[in-house]
Amino acid sequence: xLAIDPLSTTYSSVGVTIVTLSLARRADHFPDRTAVIDISxxxxxxxxxxxxxxxxxxxxxxxxxxxxxxxxxxRGIAAGDTVCLVTRNRVVALALWFACRxxxxxxxxxxxxxxxxxxDRPFDVLAPDLVVAEAAQRDLVRSIPFDRVVTLxxxxxxxxxxxxxxxxxxxxxxxxxLHGESGRPVAGYSATAIERNxxxxxxxxxxxxxxxxxxxxxxxxxxxxxxxxxxVLYVGGTLLLxxxxxxxxATTAMxxxxxxxxxxxxxxxxxxAAASGFDNAADSLERVVCEGPIGDEAVAAxxxxxxxxxxxxxxxxxxxxxxxxxxxxxxxSDGTGVGSPVPGCRARLVDEAGAVLEGVxxxxxxxxxxMLADGYVGSPDTDAADDRGRFVDxxxxxxxxxxxxxxxxxxxx
Numbered sequence: 001x002l003a004i005d006p007l008s009t010t011y012s013s014v015g016v017t018i019v020t021l022s023l024a025r026r027a028d029h030f031p032d033r034t035a036v037i038d039i040s041x042x043x044x045x046x047x048x049x050x051x052x053x054x055x056x057x058x059x060x061x062x063x064x065x066x067x068x069x070x071x072x073x074x075r076g077i078a079a080g081d082t083v084c085l086v087t088r089n090r091v092v093a094l095a096l097w098f099a100c101r102x103x104x105x106x107x108x109x110x111x112x113x114x115x116x117x118x119x120d121r122p123f124d125v126l127a128p129d130l131v132v133a134e135a136a137q138r139d140l141v142r143s144i145p146f147d148r149v150v151t152l153x154x155x156x157x158x159x160x161x162x163x164x165x166x167x168x169x170x171x172x173x174x175x176x177x178l179h180g181e182s183g184r185p186v187a188g189y190s191a192t193a194i195e196r197n198x199x200x201x202x203x204x205x206x207x208x209x210x211x212x213x214x215x216x217x218x219x220x221x222x223x224x225x226x227x228x229x230x231x232v233l234y235v236g237g238t239l240l241l242x243x244x245x246x247x248x249x250a251t252t253a254m255x256x257x258x259x260x261x262x263x264x265x266x267x268x269x270x271x272x273a274a275a276s277g278f279d280n281a282a283d284s285l286e287r288v289v290c291e292g293p294i295g296d297e298a299v300a301a302x303x304x305x306x307x308x309x310x311x312x313x314x315x316x317x318x319x320x321x322x323x324x325x326x327x328x329x330x331x332x333s334d335g336t337g338v339g340s341p342v343p344g345c346r347a348r349l350v351d352e353a354g355a356v357l358e359g360v361x362x363x364x365x366x367x368x369x370x371m372l373a374d375g376y377v378g379s380p381d382t383d384a385a386d387d388r389g390r391f392v393d394x395x396x397x398x399x400x401x402x403x404x405x406x407x408x409x410x411x412x413x
Contacts, residue, residue, distance in 0.1 A: 021195050023062045023098045026236055031059035033209075035233060036091050039253040040243040056091055058236070064091070065098035070160025072099055072130070075150065079104030080173050081129040084122075086110045086137045086144075088243045092152060093219045094229060096132065101175060101191065102163065105129075108177040108186075109220040116143035121183030125378035177377055178222050180316050185389075187222075187317050187373035194226060196344060196371040197319050201231035204323045204342045205261065205289055205310075209236035212259045212284075216245045216268035222319040223291065227312075228263050251277035258284035265291045266298050269309075273301035282307060287326055292338040293412050313338035313410070317373045317389055317396050321345050322410055336403075336411040345369040348395075349404055357404075362413065365402045366395040 026035075036056040056064075077083060083105050085096055093109065100107035108126050110119070116139070123131075123146055131149040133141045141149055150158075174188030201207035213232045217224030232239045240253045250272055253259070262269065262285060269290045272278060282305045290298065292311025299309040310324035324339035341347040348356055349363035357363045375391050390397050401413040 021101065021191055021198070021230075021234065023058070023065055023101075023233070026233070027058045027062035030209075030236060032057050033236060034058075034238045035061045036094065036239045036241050037253070037257055038091055038241050039249055040089075040241070061091070061095060061233075062098070064095040065102065066163070067160070068092070068095050068155070069099035069102045069163055071155050071158040072103060072105070072160075073163055074158050074160040075130060075155075077103055077105050077130055080106075082106040082108055082126050082177070084108045084110050084126060084128040084131045086112060086131065086133040086141060087152070088112055088134065088136070089215065089219050089224075089241055090134070090152075090243065091241065094233070094241075097176070097225075097230070102165070104173070106174050106177055106188075108179075109225065110179070111181075111183075111218060111220040112137050112140060113218070113220075114140065114183050116140060118183040119143050120145050122177075122179040122186055125179075125184070125186045126177060174374065174377065176226075178220075178225070178316060178373075185316070186377040188375060188377045189226075189373050193371055193373065194230060195234070196369075197226050198231045198234035200320045200342050200344070200371060201227070202235060204312075204320065205263075205287065205326075207231055207235050207237065207261065211235070211237040211261045212240065212254075212257050213237060213261045213263060214240040214250050214254055214259055215242070216250060216262075216264040216272070222316050223263075223265070223314060226319040227314060247271040247275040248277065251275040251281040254281035254285070255283070260284055260286045261289070262287075263289040263312075266294060269294075269302075270298040273298070279305075289323070292324070293336045311338045313412070315389065315398060315400075317391075317398075318345070318367050318369075318371060320371070321347065321367050336413075337409055338412060340409050341367075341369075342371075345371060347410065349402060350397075360404060360406050362401065362403045364398065365400055365410065366397050368395045372396055 034055050035058045038054045083100055087093055097107045110122055119140055123144055131146055132155055133149055134152050175191040176189040177186050179186045215228050219225045229239055242249055285307050288302050288307055288309040289312050290309055292313055294311050302309050308326045310326055313322040314320045320342055322338045323342050346368045348366050349361050350356055350366055351363050403411040403413055
């Protein structure tokens with residue numbers, strides 16, 4: 001168990017450990033440490049010639065990212081371009097993110113759960129320079145209003161030349177573009193904002209290099225990619241990656257790899273607890289972070305095994321805005337609490353007229369801080385019709401209603 005409450009840590013106290021988003025730097029520091037364990041039944045079927053069985057070291061992941069960057073460059077991708085990826089959870093998806101970073105291109109993962117009727121929405125906004133897709137998504141790809149599509153297999157067969165890294169890419173364009181559940185809106189993140197979200201995992205939950213963390217969400221989502229995957233790799237931890245979430249596979253992998261931290265949505269947290277292998281999976285588990293608010297039924301199995309569970313609140317535009325604390329003396333009696341703003345994130349409540357509310361109050365929450373998206377990609381008018389949020393005067397108005405109690409904790413209404 002944690003000996004300290006991670007949220008008592010401040011950004012300034014961890015400032016000396018900030019090492020940027022560079023995967024190459026991590027590969028230099030701990031090349032043989034396991035970065036990803038692919039637990040899919042058909043392991044690593046995506047082209048990935050540097051993979052050693054189902055374990056991918058930091059050196060192997062960095063090498064794969066470099067090869068992909070060379071192949072993207074051979075296909076004309078350069079700084080300022082946008083690369084979309086349509087796939088389920090794969091190691092190559094993570095490598096593509098880092099490859100785009102090395103080129104200064106925008107990485108835009110597209111959910112394979114979109115339908116032929118909705119998949120055109122993010123593409124209308126992004127207008128990508130290249131779409132990379134797994135062969136299994138051919139039916140969805142046919143509905144994409146874009147003719148420059150390459151399969152993972154074809155990309156692997158592309159011949160590339162070594163890249164000159166002397167001219168370092170700038171952060172002038174979004175490093176990452178993520179779309180909402182319906183395909184809209186599309187939020188753009190700078191590399192700095194992504195890094196601040198990764199640091200949130202350190203200060204809020206004590207995320208560290210010795211953590212082993214399963215991924216029960218798609219890599220195309222803000223919580224799956226930013227809150228979990230990139231944050232785990234940022235600290236040098238190990239990610240358990242499954243092509244698609246299955247609670248039975250998850251518990252088996254958690255037990256085999258001695259998973260220490262579980263971050264997920266309530267349904268996945270509940271399904272893992274109900275799986276037959278849960279007892280073995282929970283033996284090494286130290287803490288659970290669940291998208292809140294959390295029902296008692298979802299967390300009872302964990303607390304019965306002395307594994308603390310805390311709620312977290314985030315959005316497409318801010319993957320982690322609030323979090324509870326790993327404190328057994330703190331209990332959310334009504335099950336609606338999501339904790340307090342994470343370090344570096346500011347939150348305030350406003351009434352219907354936009355006036356700021358002080359103290360105990362009920363209102364709509366607004367967020368501000370370096371971990372927020374820079375804004376929406378595309379037309380603000382179009383996005384406003386599909387999402388309640390809006391960026392105004394340095395604040396993001398979520399439209400979500402909260403109650404703030406006397407302790408400063410927030411409760412969803």
